[in-house]
Amino acid sequence: MATAEYETHEHDVLIIGAGGAGLRAAIEAAAQGVSVGLVCKSLLGKAHTVMAEGGIAAALGNVWPEDTWQVHFRDTMRGGKMLNNWRMAQLHAQEAPDRVLELERWGALFDRTKDGLILQRDFGGHRYARLAHVGDRTGLEMIRTLQYHAIHQGIDVYMECKIERLIKDGDRVAGAFGYWRNTGKFVLFKAKAVVIATGGIGKAWKFTSNSWEYTGDGHSLALWAGADLIDMEFVQFHPTGMVWPPSVRGILVTEGVRGDGGTLKNSKGERFMFKYIPEFFRSETADTEAEADRWYEDKKNNRRTPDLLPRDEVARAINSELKAGRGSPHGGVFLDINTRRPADYVRKRLPSMYHQFKELADVDITREPMEVGPTCHYVMGGVRVDADTTAGTVKGLFAAGESAGGMHGSNRLGGNSLSDLLVFGRRAGLYAALYAKDFGGQLTVSSAEVESLARESLEPFSRSGGENPYAVQAALQDVMQNLVGLIRNQTELQDALVKIEGLKERANKVRVEGGRAYNPGWHTALDLRSLLTVAECSARAALERRESRGGHTREDYPQLDPEWAKVNVVLRLKNGSITGSREPLPQMPDDLRKLFEDRQ
């Protein structure tokens, strides 16, 4: 049999992606006593989670005893403009505190309250100071804790290995096929269950906080295997990315700056956020600078500053200021923490922001304001999953973290990602392991399918005359930045889809030089397939949704539309083409619905 010529590994559960969700899934699956393989594109511990800064949202109630899972649930749903899968948001809010405490028992050292408990910080859209954190390097603490815990659990880790396609046996997932980046040799994984935990799609945009890895691999693997994706129109542009110098444009500036006292100002020195308080959040937001200033010291008797509105609101506000010509010299707005907070406080609370601006932009944030602007950061959409089990719509497929959809609705609150990774990473590992244990029968993998995948993957080496894959990638990033950005309209989205079709043609002709061993040109050529797929998904879903909500703003349909509040845009592959349909949202039970009527 032809597959015998490829290195082959068998596992009960194969997890693709080793960020927070993948690592947490691997730990849980291993705890169930099944054999676990964990595949990652980079070295272990380098996944995108490492860059998360602000914190992990969890209603621990250490700073505000009033905080409960119900309040966290309510904030999350409102932040997502009620489009969230209510059950995911409920499980997330209920289980996040346990997941944080568990990290602590595995060695994580969060900043402390005066009582020796885990300190929590303010963040956008969260009613109470809720984010467990370590300065502004919470993601590093989280991934390192999970990594050092995982390496003692008997998990087989496959580093610098890229999965190209899921393999199916009939209607169920049976494994995955990919290559080692080091050697370029192919590798076949047979598995009873596969967990997608590959993160996001941000590398399809030009200005992004995301690394080279974020090419939508898991989204595409799932779609190609016949699974549904939802909510792909919702892409979060984080309001505060660096804007200068050009080579660092897009790199993240944590929301923790605003949580810890930073305010946004335009070129006239105005705190412009007061002009952009939407009706939806008016009753809980300070409408004068005086009240907002008092809120930092007395949160009980004052409403929160509009600087901490959810990210979609702040990003749109910054965009409007820029359009009105009130931007900073390098095309951003000012983010100022030095006037409210002393230098020692800034260095202690925000050490990597201090370091990042000092080293990369020659700006001392303890003395002068930062210049910031929106940057592509996160995709709310992803694999459509069952809330409790994280099972996708194809048998044997599970998904968690950024690659799963539904949890965050149309807009994710800051801090809800790290908690999402832990809560649903654990659930994915658990239910994938249970599925694998229940699995009867044998897995068979079609050698013809594997052969054709291998041939297809090697094609770029044998083409003549085609262009450099980097040129196609850059062209796609321009298309998405210009036509599927923060503000969209029908004409531009249609234009984007036409241009993506053209880029697919170009991608099919790219040529790579050199050999198969650690060849980034080849890797980029292969990544183009998933990158173009998720770009099309995002543009197609954005064209479908004719309203503005969360991370999807249509200038031709600028309002929230109650009819659109009832449906998800679902994408699936039909005869090789991506097609969209509207399907009803799961209905929230009355006892939870009440939480939205009780207050304000």
Place this chain on the structure above:
Amino acid sequence: MATFTLQVFRGDATGGGFKDYRVDAEDGMVVLDLVHRIQATQAPDLACRWNCKAGKCGSCSAEVNGKPQLMCMTRMNLFEPGSTISIAPLRTFPIIRDLVTDVSYNYEKAKSVPPLRLRPPDADGKYRMWQEDIDRIQEFHNCIECFLCQDVCHVIRDHDEKKKAFAGPRLFIKIAGLDMHPLDNRDRRAFVKDSAGIGLCNITKCCTEVCPEHIHITDNGIIPMKERMADEFFDPVVWLLRKFRGQKATRTA
């Protein structure tokens, strides 16, 4: 804008050499930007690792003009416009290709470190820790695993035969962080002496000098650990007492 000549190592375990690339640098650029520019325009198959491009992930370590550093945090304005800059892979680790090396030694050693063993919680079931007790360990937790400290450590770099029983500075601060952890109650002294080889470190502080996170690896991590070992194994008073009582040097973990 200035133009530089980058001499980049191209090759693998079978051999190779430096190749010159002329590259333009714009305002604010770092070495990694220029490497990316070479990939995009001149040599798409040039191998290098990177992820965050902001000094947070520790992937893009290389020896720039002979000095081990992160390419993403090395600004081009540090160099004379028009000058020639050499970029080589970390010398200590076996080369895979171009700027990419096999750093699996570090991951293997990491697995050998005895993990946290949790002490019981407080009476109410909670764990309490005080900020002043964890400040030092949080410093160690800043480690981004760029392995620059491992690259410059003389024991690892120049004494291949000793690597078997030597963990290196990255893992010394990992162990120190566990040993100082308020919730940990494991004894790692035998491990530190026999398997991690703390005695081989002669505190030249090369590791501290290259740390992009400015962790005081030697002063805050290695020296206190050496002192504890000295108290345990080499203190004459302890040695005499033990002689009389017939105790062994180390409790097993």
